[in-house]
Amino acid sequence: MPEPVVEVDHVFKEYKLGDHMVTAxxxxxxxxxxGVFLAIAGPSGSGKSTxxxxxxxxxxxxxxxxxxxxxxxSGKTPDQLxxxxxxxxxxxxxxxxxxxxLTAAENVEYPLLQMPELxxxxxxxxxxxxxxxxxxxxxxKHRPNQLSGGQRQRVAIARALVTHPEIVLADxxxxxxxxxxxxxxxxxxxxxxxxSRTTFIFSTHDKKVIDAADRLVTIEDGTLRLLGIRKDGQxxxxxxxxxxxPAAPEI
Amino acid sequence: xxxxxxxxxQLKAWLEVARLDFQLALxxxxxxxxxxxxxxxxxxxxxxxxxxxxxxxxxxxxxMREGMIRARIGHIQVVKPGYLEAGEADPLSYLxxxxxxxxxxxxxxxxxxxxxxxxxxxxxxxxxxxTISFLGEGVVPSAEEKLSGALRIVDGVDxxxxxxxxAMLGQGLAQTLGVGVGANVILVVKTSSxxxxxxxxRVVGVFGTITKAYDDxxxxxxxxxxxxxxxxxxxxxxLILLDATSxxxxxxxxxxxxxPTNDLEFVPWHKTATADFYNKTVSLFSKQVLVxxxxxxxxxxxxxxxxxxxxxxxxxxxxxxxxxLGVTRRVVxxxxxxxxxxxxxxGGIVGAIAGIVLAHVISVIGIPMPPPPGMTSGxxxxxxxxxxxxxxxxxxxxxxxxxxxxxxxxxxxxxxIVDALRQAR
Numbered sequence: 001m002p003e004p005v006v007e008v009d010h011v012f013k014e015y016k017l018g019d020h021m022v023t024a025x026x027x028x029x030x031x032x033x034x035g036v037f038l039a040i041a042g043p044s045g046s047g048k049s050t051x052x053x054x055x056x057x058x059x060x061x062x063x064x065x066x067x068x069x070x071x072x073x074s075g076k077t078p079d080q081l082x083x084x085x086x087x088x089x090x091x092x093x094x095x096x097x098x099x100x101x102l103t104a105a106e107n108v109e110y111p112l113l114q115m116p117e118l119x120x121x122x123x124x125x126x127x128x129x130x131x132x133x134x135x136x137x138x139x140x141k142h143r144p145n146q147l148s149g150g151q152r153q154r155v156a157i158a159r160a161l162v163t164h165p166e167i168v169l170a171d172x173x174x175x176x177x178x179x180x181x182x183x184x185x186x187x188x189x190x191x192x193x194x195x196s197r198t199t200f201i202f203s204t205h206d207k208k209v210i211d212a213a214d215r216l217v218t219i220e221d222g223t224l225r226l227l228g229i230r231k232d233g234q235x236x237x238x239x240x241x242x243x244x245x246p247a248a249p250e251i
Numbered sequence: 252x253x254x255x256x257x258x259x260x261q262l263k264a265w266l267e268v269a270r271l272d273f274q275l276a277l278x279x280x281x282x283x284x285x286x287x288x289x290x291x292x293x294x295x296x297x298x299x300x301x302x303x304x305x306x307x308x309x310x311x312x313x314x315m316r317e318g319m320i321r322a323r324i325g326h327i328q329v330v331k332p333g334y335l336e337a338g339e340a341d342p343l344s345y346l347x348x349x350x351x352x353x354x355x356x357x358x359x360x361x362x363x364x365x366x367x368x369x370x371x372x373x374x375x376x377x378x379x380x381x382t383i384s385f386l387g388e389g390v391v392p393s394a395e396e397k398l399s400g401a402l403r404i405v406d407g408v409d410x411x412x413x414x415x416x417x418a419m420l421g422q423g424l425a426q427t428l429g430v431g432v433g434a435n436v437i438l439v440v441k442t443s444s445x446x447x448x449x450x451x452x453r454v455v456g457v458f459g460t461i462t463k464a465y466d467d468x469x470x471x472x473x474x475x476x477x478x479x480x481x482x483x484x485x486x487x488x489x490l491i492l493l494d495a496t497s498x499x500x501x502x503x504x505x506x507x508x509x510x511p512t513n514d515l516e517f518v519p520w521h522k523t524a525t526a527d528f529y530n531k532t533v534s535l536f537s538k539q540v541l542v543x544x545x546x547x548x549x550x551x552x553x554x555x556x557x558x559x560x561x562x563x564x565x566x567x568x569x570x571x572x573x574x575x576l577g578v579t580r581r582v583v584x585x586x587x588x589x590x591x592x593x594x595x596x597x598g599g600i601v602g603a604i605a606g607i608v609l610a611h612v613i614s615v616i617g618i619p620m621p622p623p624p625g626m627t628s629g630x631x632x633x634x635x636x637x638x639x640x641x642x643x644x645x646x647x648x649x650x651x652x653x654x655x656x657x658x659x660x661x662x663x664x665x666x667x668i669v670d671a672l673r674q675a676r
Contacts (some may be wrong), residue, residue, distance in 0.1 A: 053669050056575065058574075058575050058668040058669055058672070059668070059669045078579070078580055079579045079580065079581070082574065082577050082578065082579040082580070083577065083579070085575060085576070085577045086576065086577020086578075087577070091572075091575050091576065093572070093672070097568065097569075097572040097672075099569060099572070099573075100282070101275070101278035101279055101282055102275075102278070110573070110576060111576045111577055113271060114576075114577045114578060114579075114582070116264060120267070159576070163577075
């Protein structure tokens with residue numbers, strides 16, 4: 001039985017915009033199994049970023065239940081959520097979001113500073129391994145402004161993975177990169193996914209990026225529309241109808 | 252042993268956290284050079300102003316204190332118990348021997364430069380038709396050369412020896428009597444037996460001290476002459492001069508420990524009646540310095556909080572990112588406060604160096620001052636920057652910069668992560 005790493009159960013997200021209430025997520029139910037490479041697709045304003053934020057515990061649902069890596073997130077304090085994020089979730093942002101005052105190695109090391117159980121030696125070892133993995137071992141001492149867009153995103157991927165998280169969330173990870181560099185980033189993420197069984201969940205509206213995934217969720221107007229699984233290069237989709245996502249294949 | 256290792260480990264972890272926080276803070280401060288420079292200049296300017304203001308007052312306190320100690324009262328007075336409280340009404344009942352084994356023990360202390368006996372009395376001094384009251388001091392002239400270093404002889408010479416029939420008059424007293432060097436004056440006093448005694452003395456010199464009220468009534472004569480006049484053998488006090496005023500309390504404590512006696516009382520300079528004016532002056536002006544410090548601290552807070560607020564506003568995206576990566580609100584708060592501390596520390600150190608140099612230059616040039624109340628002539632003041640003043644200014648710089656960062660840091664630590672991340676795009 002595949003193990004669920006994300007459970008979203010009848011989640012609503014509403015917020016006030018002027019005098020109107022906007023429903024960003026409308027009764028979303030979704031279970032994501034460990035090790036999948038999942039694309040959340042949909043047009044701009046469809047709710048994919050909101051869903052990603054709620055899975056990433058940087059936003060809280062108005063109603064419904066969310067569990068990440070077996071931890072129910074409802075009722076947790078901001079510090080408990082920060083701890084949950086720091087230990088279980090890695091983030092890759094569309095605009096890379098590296099700290100400009102830190103070198104590539106220091107950027108990768110940054111999330112580890114919240115883990116007091118790791119000493120300097122452990123941190124250095126992990127950082128070095130991660131930078132080698134993303135092919136930037138020689139750029140450890142470079143500041144972000146000395147790196148290309150693709151290299152910055154590789155540093156961001158190393159930073160997301162350095163804590164050995166259960167899930168990596170990537171919000172349109174290739175949107176700010178040229179086609180070739182974007183393909184390279186996707187290939188790198190896919191390879192890490194296959195090798196480490198880390199769950200990757202990314203939002204996109206780019207068809208080429210969707211085709212790199214092995215699972216698909218489409219969202220429109222805050223509602224899940226289709227759940228897809230890729231078999232023999234073809235998408236087999238079913239209407240979401242608030243049913244759990246299909247099981248992960250054996251990897 | 253286990254506990255010690257745990258404490259060492261914890262301490263090491265804290266130091267590592269502090270190192271990382273301050274390293275990050277320093278880099279962020281250096282990032283916006285022009286803005287940080289403006290903040291640093293505000294802090295440095297404030298520290299310079301604090302050093303100069305406090306240093307000017309300190310110079311005045313020092314001049315007043317040393318003038319008083321080295322012209323009149325010494326660092327420590329040894330008297331008969333009760334003399335300071337009741338001696339004025341019946342001074343001749345509070346005599347101590349001129350020499351005693353205790354005095355030899357005192358003289359053996361390394362910090363002691365000299366021990367000088369004093370006999371204090373009052374009476375009437377006459378010259379022709381003029382007769383006025385005086386405050387007399389019988390002194391040992393050779394000892395007073397060191398002890399009364401701050402006493403200025405404005406006319407004539409010092410007393411020549413311990414038995415000479417000579418007197419030195421305070422400037423005001425000489426003026427009131429209308430006498431000068433070479434004139435003869437007659438002193439009339441009440442003796443220990445209750446009778447009246449008189450002696451004619453030649454005025455060999457006129458002196459001035461920092462206190463006009465003292466100079467208006469004081470006269471000095473050799474100790475033996477004073478003892479003959481009063482028909483007594485003892486003295487009222489032994490005045491002890493130390494090599495440094497700062498060693499007063501520690502030397503006093505050691506003396507009290509090493510010379511256990513119920514017949515003598517050791518009184519530090521700051522507890523004498525003469526020091527009362529100095530103590531009150533310091534208390535009054537210290538309040539004024541405090542007001543200056545508060546005003547400067549407010550200026551630092553206002554200028555730095557604006558810089559810090561702009562820094563936080565520009566880095567909302569980064570703060571959101573760090574929170575998404577698992578950094579807690581408390582750590583965000585701590586790291587931003589560290590930036591305030593770094594600014595306060597750097598600005599404070601730069602300001603302290605500039606202030607010390609400037610104080611030295613101003614002191615070399617001198618600040619011409621008019622005669623203050625109770626003094627007859629003006630003087631040239633300087634600026635005395637002590638380690639205490641520097642540490643105080645640094646503490647205020649760091650403290651105010653920390654306070655200035657409190658609101659922006661708290662605001663940043665309470666950011667909504669989603670909104671903050673949106674700003675990073």
